[in-house]
Amino acid sequence: MPDKTNDRSLESYRRMLRIRHFEDRAEAMHAAGEIPGSLHTYAGQEASGVGACMALRDDDYMVGTHRSHGHPIAKGAALRPLMAELLAKATGICKGKGGSMHLSDFKVGSLGETSIVGSGLPVAVGAALGSKLQGNDRVSLCFFGDGASNEGAFHEACNLAAVWTLPVIFLCENNGYAVSTPASAMVSVKDVAERAKAYSMPSAIVDGQDVEAVFEAVTEAVTRARTGGGPTFIETKTYRYAEHAVNMGRVLLDRGGEVDEWRSRDPITKYRKRLVEGGVAEATLDTIETEVVAEVEDAITFGRESPYPTQEEAFDDVLSERLPIPAFLTA
Amino acid sequence: MPDKTNDRSLESYRRMLRIRHFEDRAEAMHAAGEIPGSLHTYAGQEASGVGACMALRDDDYMVGTHRSHGHPIAKGAALRPLMAELLAKATGICKGKGGSMHLSDFKVGSLGETSIVGSGLPVAVGAALGSKLQGNDRVSLCFFGDGASNEGAFHEACNLAAVWTLPVIFLCENNGYAVSTPASAMVSVKDVAERAKAYSMPSAIVDGQDVEAVFEAVTEAVTRARTGGGPTFIETKTYRYAEHAVNMGRVLLDRGGEVDEWRSRDPITKYRKRLVEGGVAEATLDTIETEVVAEVEDAITFGRESPYPTQEEAFDDVLSERLPIPAFLTA
Amino acid sequence: MARITFLEAIRAAQLEEMQRDDKVFIMGEDIVCNVFGTTTDFVENFGLERVRDTPISENGFVGAGAGAAMVGMRPIIDVTLSSFLYPAMDQIVSIIAKSRYIYGGQASLPLVVRSCMFYGNSNAAQHSDRPYPMLMGVPGLKIIVPSGPRDMKGMLKAAIRDNDPVFCFEDATLWSGKEEVPDDPDFIVPIGKAEVKREGTDVSIFAIGGAVPMAMAAAKILADDGISAEVVDPRTLSPLDREAILKSARKTGRVVAVDPAHLTCSAASEISAIVVEDAFDTLRAPIVRVTTPDTHMPFSPVIEKALYPNKERILAAVRKVVGLPVPA
Amino acid sequence: MARITFLEAIRAAQLEEMQRDDKVFIMGEDIVCNVFGTTTDFVENFGLERVRDTPISENGFVGAGAGAAMVGMRPIIDVTLSSFLYPAMDQIVSIIAKSRYIYGGQASLPLVVRSCMFYGNSNAAQHSDRPYPMLMGVPGLKIIVPSGPRDMKGMLKAAIRDNDPVFCFEDATLWSGKEEVPDDPDFIVPIGKAEVKREGTDVSIFAIGGAVPMAMAAAKILADDGISAEVVDPRTLSPLDREAILKSARKTGRVVAVDPAHLTCSAASEISAIVVEDAFDTLRAPIVRVTTPDTHMPFSPVIEKALYPNKERILAAVRKVVGLPVPA
Numbered sequence A, B: 001m002p003d004k005t006n007d008r009s010l011e012s013y014r015r016m017l018r019i020r021h022f023e024d025r026a027e028a029m030h031a032a033g034e035i036p037g038s039l040h041t042y043a044g045q046e047a048s049g050v051g052a053c054m055a056l057r058d059d060d061y062m063v064g065t066h067r068s069h070g071h072p073i074a075k076g077a078a079l080r081p082l083m084a085e086l087l088a089k090a091t092g093i094c095k096g097k098g099g100s101m102h103l104s105d106f107k108v109g110s111l112g113e114t115s116i117v118g119s120g121l122p123v124a125v126g127a128a129l130g131s132k133l134q135g136n137d138r139v140s141l142c143f144f145g146d147g148a149s150n151e152g153a154f155h156e157a158c159n160l161a162a163v164w165t166l167p168v169i170f171l172c173e174n175n176g177y178a179v180s181t182p183a184s185a186m187v188s189v190k191d192v193a194e195r196a197k198a199y200s201m202p203s204a205i206v207d208g209q210d211v212e213a214v215f216e217a218v219t220e221a222v223t224r225a226r227t228g229g230g231p232t233f234i235e236t237k238t239y240r241y242a243e244h245a246v247n248m249g250r251v252l253l254d255r256g257g258e259v260d261e262w263r264s265r266d267p268i269t270k271y272r273k274r275l276v277e278g279g280v281a282e283a284t285l286d287t288i289e290t291e292v293v294a295e296v297e298d299a300i301t302f303g304r305e306s307p308y309p310t311q312e313e314a315f316d317d318v319l320s321e322r323l324p325i326p327a328f329l330t331a
Numbered sequence C, D: 001m002a003r004i005t006f007l008e009a010i011r012a013a014q015l016e017e018m019q020r021d022d023k024v025f026i027m028g029e030d031i032v033c034n035v036f037g038t039t040t041d042f043v044e045n046f047g048l049e050r051v052r053d054t055p056i057s058e059n060g061f062v063g064a065g066a067g068a069a070m071v072g073m074r075p076i077i078d079v080t081l082s083s084f085l086y087p088a089m090d091q092i093v094s095i096i097a098k099s100r101y102i103y104g105g106q107a108s109l110p111l112v113v114r115s116c117m118f119y120g121n122s123n124a125a126q127h128s129d130r131p132y133p134m135l136m137g138v139p140g141l142k143i144i145v146p147s148g149p150r151d152m153k154g155m156l157k158a159a160i161r162d163n164d165p166v167f168c169f170e171d172a173t174l175w176s177g178k179e180e181v182p183d184d185p186d187f188i189v190p191i192g193k194a195e196v197k198r199e200g201t202d203v204s205i206f207a208i209g210g211a212v213p214m215a216m217a218a219a220k221i222l223a224d225d226g227i228s229a230e231v232v233d234p235r236t237l238s239p240l241d242r243e244a245i246l247k248s249a250r251k252t253g254r255v256v257a258v259d260p261a262h263l264t265c266s267a268a269s270e271i272s273a274i275v276v277e278d279a280f281d282t283l284r285a286p287i288v289r290v291t292t293p294d295t296h297m298p299f300s301p302v303i304e305k306a307l308y309p310n311k312e313r314i315l316a317a318v319r320k321v322v323g324l325p326v327p328a
């Protein structure tokens, strides 16, 4: 393994681990009542997010979904502001106003995880249009789910990107379900990637549990996009281990042995094995894990010690100037 | 030609002529200031509408667009209420409340010509769902344009029809343009019918100037739909001779020799030739034309002699009971 | 009579109407798995044709509901949360509201769109909408916002039987509240009629949805202070029961309008405008609106909760209009 | 100074701002062919990248405008007619209005959505909307409704320079009206400021968009009758200039609010509610709203025209609030 690849491999491993540990802790904190609202975990899908984002430059754009923890971490976001956000603190990446469904770090090109299904797709296309109009070579990648591919916004975004030859990568994370409904019942094609044909768009289907495979497919798409070749559609076949969101036991379908089967192909375990087989020392990987655990704990401490937003901050960021505070709150 | 076919042929010819004469007169009346509002003519596309509707039963459903004159006539609507509608009269098919973009005769299964691009597609799917739930075998056909295939509503409707195996025929009338923009610039596939693949839907591309070809393709789709085989996508390649709508000279692009070329394949002239070659007497066809002309003139007279709606009628049909008339109108 | 929750009332209304009329069916995202508990045992009772999961295609399936209604069905369309109505807005305004009119009465759209207003739960701006005022200015729609299990059941049943499109906004803050609700399968609460939930003489509090219990609680406290507050629940926001609103306003001469929606162009604004237009002569004080201010709903619970109407704000508003000092 | 039409004012504003700032671009359906005349010679001046035809995908290209704005562009998004905003409502409410907030200020959305209100022309219910009140209750959006060429140019330029999303509703009944408009490329009419279009002492007429010239004409006639009417054009509907509204209402004590939108939850309702809430003590008469009633717009011109506000209805409303007999 050449050095560059090795760096990338270790960084991929680190980012996947970051997501996993970050979410494991977040789930526990949610169960303990420390984190309010809903929580949609990404566990099982880490290779998809990380493989894709590792193929992007730091200044490339990325847009995501309600399942919002994995994407910004994959894009390189620092953990402290993300954890502080989950804890609803003023130091959160969204100042405590976005929460679990909206972790987005604009500094690393993470332009918004939006919780209205499908709504990120036009935004990603617009960011790519911005690149084109500004004459730079930044590309724009949009994550979305199998369920989202049934929204009108998906269709309009794909067609726009295609007719305008925009540098967009449509990355469909097909985890087999939208809340309780299987993709097989709701999406009228076997592979969502079939839909690329409706836009004359090149497409690829990759094993979403294999971070290298995702990286390679996205790298090809990025090259195409950066050199004026227009959009690409990539479908990663992946899986979420947990229910749709925490406390949605009612819709935790009996997925039979499916969960176990997917767990046996866990992207992190698999990749660790591969790295070790490729000659990376176990100790190196252990060190990374130790560092990640420390990083997550540090983020938790930071979040816990941070202040909550003040009531006035509810009136900030509606427009570019703070709104007047209503009398009933100042009395 | 067997008798049945012959009946159908003559009826096809009659309906195409009805549309042509109806619109020629309507255009003149609009120019003379007799018809208010906008007017989107269907001239050039008659074979598409008539071929499709002749494949339907009277009790099948049909939904259309802003280019609304051709479809209901093709489906068998009487001309008097249609012309009275254009003339904004109380005897109009929509009581003078819909106008040129909304000629729809529910009696013949014409369930609405809707002028918001793409908005008829979900409605047609819903009508088909109604058939399925009621256990009858009525099918539902939806006309829409090349431009409409870029709306999110199109995508959602197609997927719904596919996953629910509904008796729907998606009939895309590709006339090459959406107002001023060519389909080649705005639709990201060469043939709109390519998009059927995104829904695992069988599809066909037919010469929209050939009423028999359209009839055959739609007949196959109707059989599939009626027997539980689900939706079909049909694209008719057709052309509108006129500008997008009357008085839109500004957007009458220089379409070069295109118009002449298409006129040379005029669906009515072509079909007349074919019928004559097939043994139909010229006199028979002349009689039909004379009858159609008389029918159109009768409709005009009816419309002209009909009363306008009263002011109170503006408050009818908002809900199933008439709204109270505001004081400023009763004073 | 049985003491049931708001959610159970929804289920009961749907169940009874689906049993009564086989033209009624229900569709929406994750209906089959019964996320909120309003379709418990429905699949067993009615099968997967009439209890229908949809893809995530709000515009598509709301429009399909319209089409099905036009051919004689009576769909209940469940749009899980009110924030998901926006993708369907075109079918709502252009098709559902306008089809009967634009086709001169040829089309009938007997359908119900149910949608829950899920706010106050740290679900942030994209999931916390209360958008009924948006639809109040759209002719052709009826809009109901029931404030308790009894009205919920009776009005939803009325909505399902109604021949016009009815939007039913369900305030999730009321979900677990219980009330005695008639079992009579023909128990109906008519659409278009406000209800005086408590009689009073000094001030009229018009309250909507989740604000009704707050207004009732405030009225109780005010009674101890010697202020007789009338609490009126419009229940139907479109068409508004103007007569009932004006009657109460004329009786008390003082009005407070409480509305969980945003201030501007709210139902509270409309009620205020109606009163000052048609009951000015009897009006003795400014009309005070108690609403959610025009900001988005933040995730952080420490700053979200105080934004909505609450009992204290209602008390302050009443004290203001009756001329009592408002404690700081 | 040049005497130009409303449409020419739109063109001039766009032209000047696109010349000034290469981050500004325009997109929409049939922009290149210049249907209404607001982009004459734009392709020649700016090329097809910055003057961009879109597919018929309102939600898609409105959202693409949002994305482009987030990465530093300043799009002008032309949504031909206001009735075509509904398909884009999800991107408008969930993305454009909420992104700055939900991401804690990380996102900036300096964009303009222009949309024409094309009513009174026999284009029937699906093409005649005036839906600005729908958006007035959505925090995070600015809304302008200019009433003449001068304001149109000055406010559109202000909108393009604004760092927040601005919705510009253009009343097509004003299209051909002419006015002297400054040529100065830095002529700006600030967003958020109402204008007293005519001073008066007896009654305040608040008028919006196409209603402003009617209100001016009415005021002239009223002057002959000895009634001094003040005409106030809010111009910006979000945020409303509360101070200016209250100032005029307090001065005259009598208010008529004229609004081409439907009655219920209209801007007129909001103005009325503001006045009765905060200027009650000076109010001497009911506040009368002159709006379009809550019915759809019919195609037939013989019944469409009378539904909108007009001079006669304004005169009748003023006579009512000043206590003169209203002629039958």
Ligand SMILES: Cc1ncc(C[n+]2csc(CCOP(=O)(O)OP(=O)(O)O)c2C)c(N)n1
Pocket (backbone or CB within 6 Å): A065, A066, A067, A115, A116, A117, A118, A144, A145, A146, A147, A148, A149, A175, A177, A178, A179, A244, C029, C056, C058, C080, C084, C087
């Ligand atoms: C417009 C809209 N409709 C419905 C929802 C509720 N909802 C949230 S996530 C979700 C499922 C999304 O499925 P998919 O796109 O496959 O993403 P996944 O959750 O599997 O990652 C649904 C229906 C929503 N947030 N937005």
Ligand SMILES: Cc1ncc(C[n+]2csc(CCOP(=O)(O)OP(=O)(O)O)c2C)c(N)n1
Pocket (backbone or CB within 6 Å): B066, B067, B115, B116, B117, B118, B144, B145, B146, B147, B148, B149, B175, B177, B178, B179, B244, D029, D056, D058, D080, D084, D087
């Ligand atoms: C949602 C919406 N957007 C835009 C328009 C304006 N408009 C009317 S017809 C039309 C073009 C439609 O093109 P196509 O679907 O190809 O139908 P055609 O006119 O060619 O029959 C447009 C853009 C509209 N009516 N509705």
Ligand SMILES: [Mg+2]
Pocket (backbone or CB within 6 Å): A145, A146, A147, A173, A174, A175, A176, A177, A178, A179
């Ligand atoms: Mg999924």
Ligand SMILES: [Mg+2]
Pocket (backbone or CB within 6 Å): B145, B146, B147, B173, B174, B175, B176, B177, B178, B179
């Ligand atoms: Mg076309």
